Amino acid sequence: MATTTMKAIRLHEFGAPEVLRYDDVPIPAPGPGEVLVRVHAVGLNPPDWYAREGMPDVPPELKPPFELPLIPGTDVSGVVAALGPDIGAGPDRFSVGDEVIGLLRFPTALQGSAYAEYVTAPVADLARKPATVDHAHAAGLPMSGLTAWQYLIELGHDHPSPFQEATHRPIALDSDTTVLVNGAAGGVGHLALQLAKWQGARVIAVASGTHEAFLRELGADEFIDYTEQRAEDVVRDVDLVLDTVGGPDSRRFLRTLKRGGSLFPVYFGDFDDAENAELGITVTLTQVRSSGAQLAELARLVDAGSVRVALDSTFPLTDARAAHERAARGYIQGKIVLTVAG
Structure with missing residues (x-):
């Protein structure tokens, strides 16, 4: 490397966002079990701006260790x-030049x-x-796609949730299952909708009206414009709600579920275990x-055409501030991605 x-x-x-600075820093060296990646694109996610803000609303015991200066970004x-050394052997071993x-x-x-x-x-x-996709679209897949996968398809680990004692377990999805996805146009939501459809489920998508055509194209069987009506007022007897918005208002979706149904809030809200038990509804989340x-x-699903990553917008790495400002405005359709010059 020159x-x-x-x-x-x-x-x-x-x-x-203005605290994001474009700096010269040393190129890192890969350690045992690591490779060095020449970055072509970076997907933005909520933890990026939580880190930028210093996670002021997160209890100290739940904050992972981090110190400044910090380079953000995970996708x-x-x-x-x-x-690096000790990266293993065999046909699946990564080599220099692999994408x-x-x-x-x-x-x-x-x-x-x-970043x-x-x-x-x-x-x-x-x-x-x-x-089958370029680096920008590929960079939009990791965190959002894995969130949807681990909530809906397979958790794939036994780490306890930092938010509740109950273990999260995805439910079986098939043609007899109705799934409501709240925040369906966002990064997690638009991928979760497609995964539920891939499993054969009927999907009700909840988002603002500007996203209806987009979500119908992705396979939504029914669309609810939350600016016109509240899903909990018009939907009943669904099997699963994936609330990608979550937070304090997530509890309102309990009334949309049939007995034996499940509510999966991506961001934990205010729930009462006794109420959930009385309703016969499971409420779990994971990280x-x-x-x-x-x-x-x-x-593989992307290459097969079963899942596609939609891009809301792209920004050059030098303009990370503008990307964060775009995220703060909300109403995102798909993913925001930073591109890195070759």
Whole structure:
């Protein structure tokens, strides 16, 4: 490698998007079980702006360790540039030049240092990039896709949730299942809708009216414009609600579920265990975790055309501030992605 430095976005202080700085930093060296990835695109996710703000609303005991200066970002698509020691052997071994995607080190580390020209990545977090899409679309897949997968298809780990004692277990989805996806146009939502359809379920999509055509195209059987009517006022007897918005208002979806149904809030809300038991409804959530194996399954679905990643907007790495400002405005359709010049 001819140079020893690279460009990266760093936080030197917490705050609004203007604290994101474009810096010169050393190119990292891959450690045991890692490769060095030449980054082509980076997907944005809520933990990115939580980190930028310093996670002020998160209890100290739930905060992963992090210190400044910090390079944000966890979702990456790029090309293997160098190999660290002890990366394993066999036909699935990564080689220099391989195109890869990954959700890096989450949630062990709050951020995986992906807003950069190069990043080190544990091989266990990586999968081969879908061949049918470019790096920008591929970078939109890891965290959102794995969140949808681990909620709906297979949890794939036995780590306890930091938010509740109950273990999250996806339910079986088939043609007899009706799934309501709240926030269906967003990063997690639009991928979850497609995974539910892939499993044969009937899907009710909830979003603002501007997203109806987009969600119908992705396969939504029914659409509810939340600016016109509240889903809990018009929907009954669904089997599963995936609330990608979550938070304090998630409890309102209890009335949409049949007895024996499940409510999966991506962001924990205010629930009463006794009420849930009386209604016969299971409410569980989990925290998405890095998984190269599950990401490989998602990549295969992308290549097969069963799942597609939609891009809301793209910004060059130098304009990370504008990307964060776009995220703050909301009403996102798909994913926001940073592109890195080759």
